């Protein structure tokens with residue numbers, strides 16, 4: 067209760083039950099095996115999930131890995147969002163704020179009303195410890211992935227908080243779920 071009140075007062079600087087501050091939420095689409103991509107792209111992408119992603123991230127600071135940016139249309143930043151890219155190359159990327167480490171991205175996220183981790187695999191892995199919520203679209207098919215998101219159903223630190231939306235597109239069932247850190 068107190069935690070919830072503090073969260074709403076503190077906005078983006080969330081306070082966990084253990085008193086730790088988190089500032090971020092992850093958003094991801096996973097297949098049945100928690101795979102998220104293959105050969106640098108998503109083998110199956112549902113338009114309903116793209117719409118969900120656009121709605122959830124609108125106006126937010128989005129934190130993304132350099133390889134995932136390579137899969138953005140025209141490799142351009144997502145419009146209407148503050149785009150932060152993680153890269154070790156130290157090069158400017160037009161339209162993006164460049165960060166050289168997850169810690170740097172966490173510091174930057176504290177300045178945002180809403181900060182969201184949008185992938186890919188290596189960025190989810192490194193930034194998830196700083197997130198206390200994850201929007202997970204479960205796409206019920208198994209196209210074969212080479213990149214994975216941590217299986218939150220098997221992680222005792224996380225629990226399924228709510229199912230926000232569900233349905234079927236082109237014969238593929240989907241569920242948009244919110245997971246919360248316990």
Ligand SMILES: NC(=O)c1ccc[n+]([C@@H]2O[C@H](COP(=O)([O-])OP(=O)(O)OC[C@H]3O[C@@H](n4cnc5c(N)ncnc54)[C@H](OP(=O)(O)O)[C@@H]3O)[C@@H](O)[C@H]2O)c1
Pocket residue numbers: 093094095096101102103104105106107108130131132133134135137152153154155165166167168184185186187188189190192213
């Ligand atoms: N299903 C989904 O919702 C979803 C969402 C996003 C992405 N994806 C998929 O995920 C896959 C890409 O994931 P990925 O793991 O290969 O790549 P990625 O996480 O998108 O990007 C990796 C790059 O991020 C930079 N990086 C990683 N750790 C860093 C650190 N500690 N400090 C600074 N920079 C760091 C490095 O860039 P440099 O090489 O420039 O140094 C690294 O090569 C694709 O298949 C994509 O389609 C799926």
